[in-house]
Amino acid sequence: MRYDLTVRLKMIADLASRYKVSGRLIDVGADHGLLSVYCLKNDVFKEAVLTDINEGPLSRADEAIRSNLLSERASTMLTDGLDGVEVNDGDVIVIAGMGGLNIKDIIGRFMNEHDSMPKDITFILQPQKSLPELREWLYGNGFVIDDEEACFETGFYYCVLSVKYSGKELPLSDREIYYGPVMLTKFERYPEYRAFLDRVYQVRARGDKRIRDVLEGME
Numbered sequence: 650m651r652y653d654l655t656v657r658l659k660m661i662a663d664l665a666s667r668y669k670v671s672g673r674l675i676d677v678g679a680d681h682g683l684l685s686v687y688c689l690k691n692d693v694f695k696e697a698v699l700t701d702i703n704e705g706p707l708s709r710a711d712e713a714i715r716s717n718l719l720s721e722r723a724s725t726m727l728t729d730g731l732d733g734v735e736v737n738d739g740d741v742i743v744i745a746g747m748g749g750l751n752i753k754d755i756i757g758r759f760m761n762e763h764d765s766m767p768k769d770i771t772f773i774l775q776p777q778k779s780l781p782e783l784r785e786w787l788y789g790n791g792f793v794i795d796d797e798e799a800c801f802e803t804g805f806y807y808c809v810l811s812v813k814y815s816g817k818e819l820p821l822s823d824r825e826i827y828y829g830p831v832m833l834t835k836f837e838r839y840p841e842y843r844a845f846l847d848r849v850y851q852v853r854a855r856g857d858k859r860i861r862d863v864l865e866g867m868e
């Protein structure tokens with residue numbers, strides 16, 4: 650079986666590869682397992698832990714690992730988010746393809762379970778929706794966005810964030826919440842994504858003063 654990555658998954662793998670300190674990838678909501686298989690086969694990461702909350706997707710992940718002869722470098726776990734998952738210093742945790750509120754809950758529970766965060770871990774987050782809510786929550790809970798990338802695949806735009814824990818609550822303007830603190834500095838590279846966001850927020854601004862104010866302040 651071939652494991653070519655889609656544009657979205659390749660964007661996620663490329664961003665994750667920039668942060669591989671421990672060489673360990675934790676793929677939360679792994680489902681088909683494509684991301685981990687690609688990262689292991691291409692030696693982007695040495696080891697992977699794949700989790701999923703549902704048995705069907707987890708058995709797909711298991712099958713992907715077994716059929717690619719990667720069982721010695723990967724383990725799978727049926728669990729909700731990161732519950733019970735050992736996270737070590739320098740690990741990269743990918744949470745992709747689910748809603749932003751679900752991602753926020755997974756990270757929030759992980760924080761509640763740990764008195765101190767493992768050192769130098771990176772979260773790679775690709776929410777399907779509620780991205781502004783996720784950004785706002787991250788900055789209110791001691792996280793900082795290190796980078797943001799976007800891509801277009803089969804009719805949709807996707808944005809991925811790399812996130813570090815600083816332990817400090819940092820301010821984030823409404824403009825940064827809706828457009829992204831890093832994305833705002835690199836829209837020259839993403840003009841179509843910027844135009845897409847403008848269109849979405851112009852519609853939402855009709856019933857939302859906060860977004861209306863953001864749009865009025867945009868160049």
Ligand SMILES: C[S@@+](CC[C@H](N)C(=O)[O-])C[C@H]1O[C@@H](n2cnc3c(N)ncnc32)[C@H](O)[C@@H]1O
Nearest residue numbers: 678679680701702703706728729730745746747
């Ligand atoms: C749409 S798939 C995304 C798969 C892959 N991460 C990707 O980006 O292509 C979402 C997966 O996340 C799993 N999932 C949803 N909520 C979860 C949670 N709280 N903990 C673990 N897995 C979860 C679902 O069972 C499903 O397999």
